[in-house]
Amino acid sequence: MYLGAVGTALPGEPVDNARLGKLLGVSDEWIDIFVGTETRHFGWDLGTGEVLRTLTDLCAEAGAQAMAAAALEPADIEFLVLATATPDTLLPTTATQTADLLGLDQLPVHQVQAGCSGAVQALDLARALLGTGYRTGLVIGGDVTHRHLDLSRDLTELSSEELVNYLIFGDGAGAAVLSGDPLGEAVEVKAVLNRFVGLGRAPGQLVDWYGVSDRHSPRRMVMEDYKAIESGVPELAAEALWDLLQLTGWAAEEVGYLLPPQLSGAMTERIVRRLALPRAREISCVRATGNTANALPFLQLDQLLGELGEGERALAVSIESSKWIKTGFALEKAALR
């Protein structure tokens, strides 16, 4: 499977810690130190809560950009797989709404419900679909925060557990064109790792939703077990890296780029220290974009494609902490012949 091109979409201007901190009653220094995320983008107005860009808008923008970069028309795309944790509606799916905006028709359109592992799960499905004879497909991932961050509350009163959700997440989408034969960049996906490892393990994160019958319920909508995440994610990331080296047969010294998990600036720093690939350059975007979940690996890929030289190799790792999925992939850019 080859990665033909990547597209990304981040709504509006970056929101910095000074602006966000003022709303939340915390200092920007405190956010810098404890979260390590400097800016993020929101598709909604921080003053009024009004939604300006939906997930569908962002996914379609990223998808169109990837298609344009690979010089493809809608009729060239033979399947769409879209991953998100925060669909605009349950039905129609955001995948079908995005297909409509992109002008796609008469093709399989799948939507994968996932968190941080969604982009890799979508790549895994794309690989399987390309194996059945399709030549070219589009994979998209994205997430938005407007339903889970509540501006109508007094945000200076948030508990520190809730506060962190307002600080680490951001809105965004990313997309990639994938093909059986090389297109454009000729970056080959040499391996995809996608393994559920949550058997008997308590969830590290919860993201819930309300219907009409339970919207007055006092239950929390977003919860993290940060202790479980802080120990589980670095450990699983190290395992995933090892698994990818096994799958590819590459030595650690042969990896030129590392795309690590992007939970927050501070967590990513801790994880990278542990992963310790001797010659790999880190490709991270979380300090600038926040945690955009299903969009993140595409934002990293976009950065990577600008740097990856002929014959160079990259490994990407993403860990789903809600119920623990270990994912990653390996890329190699074909050398000049």
Added chain:
Amino acid sequence: MYLGAVGTALPGEPVDNARLGKLLGVSDEWIDIFVGTETRHFGWDLGTGEVLRTLTDLCAEAGAQAMAAAALEPADIEFLVLATATPDTLLPTTATQTADLLGLDQLPVHQVQAGCSGAVQALDLARALLGTGYRTGLVIGGDVTHRHLDLSRDLTELSSEELVNYLIFGDGAGAAVLSGDPLGEAVEVKAVLNRFVGLGRAPGQLVDWYGVSDRHSPRRMVMEDYKAIESGVPELAAEALWDLLQLTGWAAEEVGYLLPPQLSGAMTERIVRRLALPRAREISCVRATGNTANALPFLQLDQLLGELGEGERALAVSIESSKWIKTGFALEKAALR
């Protein structure tokens, strides 16, 4: 791809039209005539609204039943694809929670967000995954109604548009074991049709969700455009049947069983009249179960497997009306050698 075994789960006792009609202030005769659904199952208490069986519970029950029927252990299952429109939470996914209850580990676990087409989309992905070298996988579909039907309202005051949602849907789950080589029943899946046809076409159905920030919004959570559904679904079902005959090369007279779309008893009757396969016996369950969306094709398959004789052929059609996906599949039971 072969269908090894099927499992199903319907919560509690069937709820009849007399009981439901009393709650809603309509007669059971009215329901019989206009909806044509006689009973349905709910995983929640009709008196108190208390949730007794979650979607995860139902999916795990159906999955375990399918695995037992195929005499498979958790370690034999190499991937799980679960389809639903109504996940218990956004994260963890119902697919990962179900994997945990089934004892599955170290495998790809995908959750597809879909309505009536979800079971077939999951079959389509299973077929692609089996093509990459996996031998055996589990596919599950299910839906529950408790978040979208609101017992705290005066239900005798519902508009007729809202009333119908309380009458046509039911809770349930179904599962199928799929394999590259024949297992048990040796029923072969000869073709899978999965085609988005929603380009430029307004959605026929909406199912929405609330977060913390918009739960006081007055917007409706479930809406159908019944005019669009009544004209669109029979038309697309006829197209899908034709597509499946093309894909398999079968003549209409060679089809012994038809598994039609199961929107409601009345709608299914109308669709079947239009499909008119000369020798096909109809396999429907909607009058007894209501519309259980992602579970339905599995409930039909369960009934079919008890009847399908050696050398016999079946066609199934399912139409997603939210943003229009045309799906179906073709089955053939191997003849004795």
